[in-house]
Amino acid sequence: MGSVKPRSLREALEGVLRPQELAQIRAFDLVGDIAILRLPEELLGKKTLIGEAVLKVHSNVKTVLLQTSPVSGVYRTRGLEFVAGEPKTETIHRESGCLFRVDLAKSYFSPRLSFDRLRIAKLVREGEVVTNLFAGVGCYSIILARHSPASKIYSIDLNPEAYRYMCENVRLNRVGDKVIPILGDAREAVKGIEKADRVLMPLPEKAREFLDTALTALKPEGGVVHFYDFGREPDPFSPSLHFLKEKSGRRVELLGARKLRSYAPRCYHIVLDVAIS
Incomplete structure (x- = not known):
């Protein structure tokens, strides 16, 4: 039998992160099939492990990005770093029966x-x-x-x-x-x-x-x-x-x-x- 799919991101990271590190994991934004993580500095060294765990738990997610800076500038963009999955920043998001194509970068x-x-x-x-x-x-x-x-x-x-x-x-x-x-x-x-x-x-x-x-x-x-x-x-x-x-x-x-x-x-x-x- 294959391994059992973890039911949550926290469950997927048990044994990978220490309890005090698990406590710092926050909800991520999901835009289309792209997940956007925000991580405290002390977890940045484990961003790839966390990104891979997101892909394992959420089969609809194809790409995991890390937000590296807040939204700023005249054009309201933010710094994004590729973490896991497919290397892309463009996706189609579905909301209230509408489709939105967007490049998050x-x-x-x-x-x-x-x-x-x-x-x-x-x-x-x-x-x-x-x-x-x-x-x-x-x-x-x-x-x-x-x-x-x-x-x-x-x-x-x-x-x-x-x-x-x-x-x-x-x-x-x-x-x-x-x-x-x-x-x-x-x-x-x-x-x-x-x-x-x-x-x-x-x-x-x-x-x-x-x-x-x-x-x-x-x-x-x-x-x-x-x-x-x-x-x-x-x-x-x-x-x-x-x-x-x-x-x-x-x-x-x-x-x-x-x-x-x-x-x-x-x-x-x-x-x-x-x-x-």
Whole structure:
């Protein structure tokens, strides 16, 4: 009889890592058939063993990469190192009935925002025009096109590689009648398109800097803005709401607020849904 397949990554690594090392193993991101590990420095010497264990436990994973630096830079990319399996960074990810081709070394993608993407799609009303200021490879825009009654979604990104994949993903998902990909800086792009009922700002690192752009993108009578920011306990939302009220100079009504994920102890990636008029 062959060896029994381990039921979990922790089980696969028992006897390979010491108990204190096992305690440091965290969940990994899975994008398509690529697993992305984040390891503490003391485990880097065993990255290959850990990567091979991931392949053994998860038969759907073909490639294991190690994230070597945080997401940074104008194009929002991160350092990645090949660890095990097939040496590649491109994959096709499936989410909410949509397909997304992405090269993880050339553009940003997070599977952890899948709930939020579908949540916002359910908020869109019949016939709305939506503008996405930071569209990446098109995830929010395409899911809105497939799962909401929006009439048009302007999908803007500065990264040429992300834009190229966005265009391909629009074709893959057959939403070219709704999603309009735009390559360029959102500050300039919004000047040449129709005004929106709803604006998405899914880039917390830049949302405060681009608030004026979001206001420019909205219809004169106002609309809804999904404002992504960083928040800290004990009050992760109030500072962001105060910023919106103070800097917009307009009436701001909070419709909802959510913690999306933790990025440090008691620190969160958050989103505020606000009506601005």
